[in-house]
Amino acid sequence: MPSVRRSPxxxxxxxxxxxxxxxxxxxxxxxxxxxxxxLAISILKGEEYVVSADELALLxxxxxxxxxxxxxxxxGSSATLERLARRGxxxxxxxxxxxxxxxxxxxxxxxxQWHPYAALYHFLTxxxxxxxxxxxxxxxxxxxxxxxxxxxxxxELVRRLGTPPRPFADVAGPHYELPLTRRRGRxxxxxxxxxxxxxxxxxxxxxxxxxxxxxxxxxxxxxxxxVFGGLVAVKKTSPSGGALHPVEAYPLIANVEGIAPGLYxxxxxxxxxxxxxTLSRNSARRLARHLTAGQSYFGAAHVLVVLAARFPRSFWxxxxxxxxxxxxxxxxxxxxxxxxxxxxxxxxxxxVTAAVNGANAEERLGLxxxxxxxxxxxxxxxxxAERSELEPEFAPFAPRRADS
Amino acid sequence: MxxxxxxxxxxxxxEKAVELLxxxxxEDEFRSRFETDTRGLLREYAIxxxxxxxxxxxxxxxxxxxxxxLAALGQDVRAxxxxxxxxxxxxxxxxxxxxxxxxxxxxxxxxLHRAEQS
Ligand SMILES: Cc1cc2nc3c(=O)[nH]c(=O)nc-3n(C[C@H](O)[C@H](O)[C@H](O)COP(=O)(O)O)c2cc1C
Numbered sequence: 001m002p003s004v005r006r007s008p009x010x011x012x013x014x015x016x017x018x019x020x021x022x023x024x025x026x027x028x029x030x031x032x033x034x035x036x037x038x039l040a041i042s043i044l045k046g047e048e049y050v051v052s053a054d055e056l057a058l059l060x061x062x063x064x065x066x067x068x069x070x071x072x073x074x075x076g077s078s079a080t081l082e083r084l085a086r087r088g089x090x091x092x093x094x095x096x097x098x099x100x101x102x103x104x105x106x107x108x109x110x111x112x113q114w115h116p117y118a119a120l121y122h123f124l125t126x127x128x129x130x131x132x133x134x135x136x137x138x139x140x141x142x143x144x145x146x147x148x149x150x151x152x153x154x155x156e157l158v159r160r161l162g163t164p165p166r167p168f169a170d171v172a173g174p175h176y177e178l179p180l181t182r183r184r185g186r187x188x189x190x191x192x193x194x195x196x197x198x199x200x201x202x203x204x205x206x207x208x209x210x211x212x213x214x215x216x217x218x219x220x221x222x223x224x225x226x227v228f229g230g231l232v233a234v235k236k237t238s239p240s241g242g243a244l245h246p247v248e249a250y251p252l253i254a255n256v257e258g259i260a261p262g263l264y265x266x267x268x269x270x271x272x273x274x275x276x277x278t279l280s281r282n283s284a285r286r287l288a289r290h291l292t293a294g295q296s297y298f299g300a301a302h303v304l305v306v307l308a309a310r311f312p313r314s315f316w317x318x319x320x321x322x323x324x325x326x327x328x329x330x331x332x333x334x335x336x337x338x339x340x341x342x343x344x345x346x347x348x349x350x351x352v353t354a355a356v357n358g359a360n361a362e363e364r365l366g367l368x369x370x371x372x373x374x375x376x377x378x379x380x381x382x383x384x385a386e387r388s389e390l391e392p393e394f395a396p397f398a399p400r401r402a403d404s
Numbered sequence: 405m406x407x408x409x410x411x412x413x414x415x416x417x418x419e420k421a422v423e424l425l426x427x428x429x430x431e432d433e434f435r436s437r438f439e440t441d442t443r444g445l446l447r448e449y450a451i452x453x454x455x456x457x458x459x460x461x462x463x464x465x466x467x468x469x470x471x472x473x474l475a476a477l478g479q480d481v482r483a484x485x486x487x488x489x490x491x492x493x494x495x496x497x498x499x500x501x502x503x504x505x506x507x508x509x510x511x512x513x514x515x516l517h518r519a520e521q522s
Binding site for chain 2: 032
């Protein structure tokens with residue numbers, strides 16, 4: 001019998017809710033009935049499972065810090081034990097491929113110094129195969145043409161959800177008006193022009209020089225410093241917690257002059273692209289749409305850049321650190337703003353999206369998800385003149401007339 | 405067969421519960437699979453129905469009733485929407501009309517509203 005250990009990468013919670021009564025459902029009726037259950041959240045699988053009282057008792061009889069023989073706990077319940085193992089709730093030394101992989105992940109998360117709450121958040125909020133444009137069949141529409149909500153829809157929405165919060169916060173206290181000076185210069189103009197682009201003109205490719213500029217000025221290394229014990233701090237155009245810059249850039253190129261469509265890694269050290277996979281232009285676009293969770297307007301961009309954090313680069317220093325994961329997300333946010341500004345300066349349209357199928361992207365890039373995980377995707381291209389119908393027309397706003 | 409085997413086992417998670425009802429309410433193909441391969445489909449949602457407890461004929465409940473149940477479970481609905489500023493109907497759990505972050509419930513509410521009107 002194999003040895004077993006409870007995975008420390010499991011959380012439990014009790015859920016008191018309602019569900020449809022199943023016998024009534026089978027009769028074609030819908031009747032809500034209370035459903036109370038205990039759930040085990042498996043970080044190794046990125047899933048949650050209902051567990052019975054017997055399963056819980058078995059789980060709690062298995063320690064998470066020592067291996068024990070399954071004979072000690074599982075007399076007569078080896079099927080239960082196997083089920084718990086396949087759910088990533090216990091790990092075993094079984095040679096089975098799936099169980100071996102779960103054991104490897106368990107060990108990696110521990111060795112790599114993940115904070116348990118960060119791991120919980122990261123692995124339980126990762127999307128796979130989400131398609132936000134999938135039409136419900138009953139909507140009876142064809143294609144993916146957009147229909148914005150009409151007035152009646154919106155009125156109904158507001159009736160149900162209540163009035164939306166005001167755009168600006170009201171904070172009580174003494175009021176001190178600030179000088180408002182109109183600034184001129186490239187930076188201010190670029191800031192004013194920055195916007196999210198959702199319509200691209202495929203007829204004109206992005207040039208290799210433009211791509212090189214965008215990648216270099218966003219992700220390129222401008223300076224290095226050995227800080228301690230061989231740890232090298234990196235200087236880029238964006239800040240990064242601990243000067244670690246753990247966020248890697250993986251360009252997915254669909255339409256760039258002189259560069260074959262495909263999936264690449266941006267090698268910061270040598271300012272070069274390393275090919276991961278060659279693609280046709282159409283398959284690059286399909287992949288782009290899939291990785292952005294079915295947002296076809298982003299799938300049409302000339303280049304996407306998948307932003308993936310190298311967790312050990314951060315957690316080697318910030319060991320089981322409560323704030324380390326938040327810093328990774330902020331790093332990605334800073335890179336995305338710099339990316340957007342560089343693109344704007346070059347006259348390219350740009351975007352960032354958090355609605356991404358990270359699990360699919362990691363698989364496609366051949367990443368070990370416990371060591372490198374997708375946080376967001378940015379992209380750019382030659383913007384078309386027309387405004388996407390998903391964008392509101394922003395009316396100019398100023399708190400008051402500028403002083404000068 | 406002992407009593408335990410004859411019981412319906414419901415081990416559906418809160419998120420899957422919402423997904424099951426949403427798909428039953430909105431996807432024709434899913435509804436017809438519910439009618440033809442009931443046990444197989446429910447098993448995928450961790451609901452185990454012993455063969456001898458299956459009615460001879462299964463009919464998917466009316467969509468309006470399912471949408472009402474979904475609205476009642478509202479707190480459990482999770483969004484799968486992009487963070488676009490305007491709401492478009494093609495997005496099942498669409499983005500919000502007023503804010504750059506989406507609502508989880510909008511589609512269900514709109515659908516329910518339509519169901520109530522028809
Ligand atoms: C973190 C983050 C995630 C975003 N995700 C999406 C997305 O999934 N889809 C999308 O169309 N826009 C996305 N946006 C863009 C916002 O909708 C956009 O910034 C907002 O509407 C304001 O428009 P502007 O960028 O043109 O000023 C995202 C923006 C941020 C900062």
